[in-house]
Amino acid sequence: MPFYYFHGFLMFIGFVAMIVGFITARFMKKKTWWLRLHKIVNIVGASSTFGGIIVMVIYISLTGGGHFNTIHAYLGFFIGFLSVITPVIGFLQIKAVRTRIKFRPIHRFSGRLLIILMFINIIMGLRIAGVI
Numbered sequence: 428m429p430f431y432y433f434h435g436f437l438m439f440i441g442f443v444a445m446i447v448g449f450i451t452a453r454f455m456k457k458k459t460w461w462l463r464l465h466k467i468v469n470i471v472g473a474s475s476t477f478g479g480i481i482v483m484v485i486y487i488s489l490t491g492g493g494h495f496n497t498i499h500a501y502l503g504f505f506i507g508f509l510s511v512i513t514p515v516i517g518f519l520q521i522k523a524v525r526t527r528i529k530f531r532p533i534h535r536f537s538g539r540l541l542i543i544l545m546f547i548n549i550i551m552g553l554r555i556a557g558v559i
């Protein structure tokens with residue numbers, strides 16, 4: 428099986444987990460457990476996404492390929508950045524309440540942007556891999 432399937436698989440898990448996290452925050456706030464589920468699935472999703480990027484960077488380095496070769500790669504590294512800062516801002520939103528910085532809208536924006544960009548990059552990745 429080509430190696431990039433593993434990369435794609437981790438991204439798919441990351442995407443599905445974040446969709447579940449989004450649905451929880453958007454539609455299930457009346458449930459007492461929504462934030463716990465939102466935290467868990469999103470941290471799993473962000474870790475899977477970040478892990479998928481590391482796996483591909485290592486693979487490309489070992490096979491002597493070049494980094495930053497495609498739009499998919501550029502967008503992918505930006506997604507990696509968002510998958511680190513979005514959960515951090517999520518925690519700040521809860522912990523750092525005595526600050527003037529409005530973490531809440533920033534977290535909502537970066538979370539939504541992350542999910543949309545992941546969708547686009549998965550389609551691009553599947554095209555590069557010749558699956559679609």
Ligand code: HEM
Nearest residue numbers: 431435438484494495497500503504506545548552553556
């Ligand atoms: C949101 C989801 C995805 C992200 C964030 C992502 C991220 C990345 C990054 C950062 C690289 C470049 C690594 C480097 O230059 O060192 C890369 C390469 C690659 N990815 Fe993805 N990827 C995603 C989804 C997919 C999917 C679903 C596939 C298909 C199975 C795929 C196939 C590939 C292939 C074949 C490469 C090597 C060619 C290239 O550098 O563009 N990716 N990906």
Ligand code: HEM
Nearest residue numbers: 445449452453466469473513514517518531535538539541
């Ligand atoms: C990659 C990880 C994450 C993503 C993609 C994400 C995404 C989102 C999105 C899109 C929303 C807005 C939902 C809506 O439209 O109503 C949201 C809300 C929220 N998130 Fe996250 N989140 C992540 C991680 C976290 C973490 C780790 C925490 C806290 C520990 C957190 C705490 C919250 C809270 C408290 C809200 C409600 C804010 C509000 O009602 O405006 N999130 N998240």
